[in-house]
Amino acid sequence: MINPQSIPITAFNYNLPEEKIAKFPLPKRDQSKLLIRKDGQISETIFQNLSEYIPENALLVFNNTKVIQARMLFQKPSGAQIEIFCLEPEEPADYAQSFAQTRSCVWRCLIGNAKRWKREKLVKEVHGTRCTVERLKTEGDVHLVRFEWDNSDLTFADILEIGGELPIPPYLNRKTEESDKETYQTIYSKIKGSVAAPTAGLHFTEAVFQSLREKNVDFEELTLHVGAGTFKPVKSETLAEHVMHTEYFSIKKTTVEQLIKKTGHVFAVGTTSVRSLESLYCIGEILAKNPDVNLDELSVSQWQAYSENSGQLSVNDALNNILNYLESRKSDKLIAHTQILIAPGYHFKIVNGIITNFHQPKSTLLLLISAFVKGKWREIYDYALAHDFRFLSYGDSSLLIN
Numbered sequence: 409m410i411n412p413q414s415i416p417i418t419a420f421n422y423n424l425p426e427e428k429i430a431k432f433p434l435p436k437r438d439q440s441k442l443l444i445r446k447d448g449q450i451s452e453t454i455f456q457n458l459s460e461y462i463p464e465n466a467l468l469v470f471n472n473t474k475v476i477q478a479r480m481l482f483q484k485p486s487g488a489q490i491e492i493f494c495l496e497p498e499e500p501a502d503y504a505q506s507f508a509q510t511r512s513c514v515w516r517c518l519i520g521n522a523k524r525w526k527r528e529k530l531v532k533e534v535h536g537t538r539c540t541v542e543r544l545k546t547e548g549d550v551h552l553v554r555f556e557w558d559n560s561d562l563t564f565a566d567i568l569e570i571g572g573e574l575p576i577p578p579y580l581n582r583k584t585e586e587s588d589k590e591t592y593q594t595i596y597s598k599i600k601g602s603v604a605a606p607t608a609g610l611h612f613t614e615a616v617f618q619s620l621r622e623k624n625v626d627f628e629e630l631t632l633h634v635g636a637g638t639f640k641p642v643k644s645e646t647l648a649e650h651v652m653h654t655e656y657f658s659i660k661k662t663t664v665e666q667l668i669k670k671t672g673h674v675f676a677v678g679t680t681s682v683r684s685l686e687s688l689y690c691i692g693e694i695l696a697k698n699p700d701v702n703l704d705e706l707s708v709s710q711w712q713a714y715s716e717n718s719g720q721l722s723v724n725d726a727l728n729n730i731l732n733y734l735e736s737r738k739s740d741k742l743i744a745h746t747q748i749l750i751a752p753g754y755h756f757k758i759v760n761g762i763i764t765n766f767h768q769p770k771s772t773l774l775l776l777i778s779a780f781v782k783g784k785w786r787e788i789y790d791y792a793l794a795h796d797f798r799f800l801s802y803g804d805s806s807l808l809i810n
Contacts, residue, residue: 410753412714413648420642420778421769422789430798431580433591438613441797441804443788445781450791455611458763459619461807466761467670468620469663471606471680472629474597476565477572479584482530482541490530491520492541493575494568495603495636496656498552503601503633503656507565512556514544518636519551534571537562565600575603575636577801579768591802601633601656607801608678608764628666632657632680632746641770652710652749652772657684659742661734664688667758668727675761679773682759682780686713687746689757692726693718695733703737708746713754723757751775752783761809766792766799780808 434440438456446461453460462468478494497506499514506513519525529542537559544552557567574584576592594609617627637653644650667674667688676682690708694701712718721729730742749772762780766789767773778785788806797804 412749412751412753413646413711415647415751415753415775416645417642417647417650417770418645420771420774420785422786424769424799428793428797428799429579430800430802430804431582432587433610433802436613437611438616440611442611443792443797443804443806444809445788445806446809448784450788452795455805456613456616458616458807459623459625461809462620462623462625462675462761463673464623465625466673466675467626467628467666468675468677469681469685470594470596470609470627470629470677471632471684472594472596472598473602473606473631473633473680474600475574475593475602475605476600477568477574478603479573479575480532480541480568480571481573482532484524484530488521488524490522490525492553493518493520493603493636494572495550496601496633503599507563507600509564510560510562511558512554513564514552514554516550517553518549519543519553522551532571534567535562537567539567539571577604579800580802596629598629599631599633601631603636604634604638605801606632606634606678606680608805610802611805612677626666626670628663630657630659630663630681630684632684634680638773641768642772642775647749647751647775650749650772652747654707654745654747655680655683656743656745657687658744659684659688661731661740661742664727664730664734664742668724671723671758672760674758675763676759677763679762679764679776682762682776683746683748683750685758686750686756687744687748688730688742689713689721689723689726690718690746690748691742691744692729693721695729696721696726699729699733699736703743706742706744708744708748710747710749713748713750719755719757726757749775750779752779754779756780756810761807763805763807765801765803765805766797768800777808780810
């Protein structure tokens with residue numbers, strides 16, 4: 409077995425010309441190109457034809473997270489501009505509770521031009537409401553920021569919606585436009601919390617869903633709020649020194665039941681869905697050792713899946729451990745955190761197929777793809793580059809089937 413900690417990240421570099429990066433989406437989502445890799449063979453079509461390649465009675469799992477307008481700009485009296493980028497809620501820590509807050513809340517944030525902002529409060533008018541921010545403390549490059557506003561009719565969700573800006577990926581090298589508010593959301597996005605879209609889902613249209621229904625394909629949803637860490641390149645020489653970002657995810661008990669019924673036929677839409685689904689197996693392992701673990705201790709660590717004792721449970725046993733845990737607590741939903749790093753050497757337990765876009769060089773997303781295609785990622789990317797596929801968030805996609 410490959411030891412992923414010794415993998416040199418330079419092995420996952422490739423030349424991505426600027427002109428290959430899609431700066432804007434196509435006018436029609438499902439007209440994007442779709443690369444198919446099945447049985448080691450590569451072909452191409454358009455996304456509208458996806459149902460022709462998904463097996464009948466398969467299960468597609470989607471991430472229903474919704475991108476929030478997480479970037480807020482404040483101006484100091486001196487004229488210096490301070491950018492506050494909301495990452496995740498701190499007080500209250502629950503996303504839904506935080507968005508419902510009136511008057512105040514605390515978030516973990518990145519701060520642009522942080523050196524110019526000491527400890528003074530900054531003020532911004534948001535739709536006639538006075539919004540104040542105060543930096544409480546700093547942990548590494550993350551800052552705790554208190555938001556306060558003087559209109560109790562507005563929730564924090566309203567404040568961001570009115571006064572924030574949608575954070576499109578930095579590699580697009582352009583400002584957010586009004587059209588991004590629609591095109592940078594999947595048509596099935598529901599649960600607010602992401603600072604980046606689960607971009608594999610951007611290609612889906614109602615017509616594509618209808619063609620899949622006609623093949624008796626089932627759909628399930630989970631929620632993983634995508635953090636800014638998804639854009640963080642691996643800067644260390646090997647994976648051993650790279651710290652994987654942690655993300656919150658939730659999945660319904662009924663979805664876990666469906667995964668058991670559809671074992672061997674599970675297709676994940678996007679790498680965030682892959683990370684969530686594969687994390688379920690790890691959580692099943694945690695529960696096998698300690699079925700009474702506290703909910704806040706259900707967290708998958710970066711290297712858990714590579715430990716000596718991992719992988720001995722059957723998939724169904726792992727998922728049934730989760731069902732038993734939820735039933736014992738009369739809960740209809742699992743909420744957990746995952747830091748899972750999927751890299752060559754990883755053995756997939758739940759996911760049999762992936763729909764995904766084309767990712768940045770030297771990224772953990774590319775490592776995940778390499779693990780899934782048994783190291784053959786370069787031939788897929790060489791084909792895409794040679795056949796005018798569009799790369800990254802607004803680019804084309806691929807269907808990878810094991």
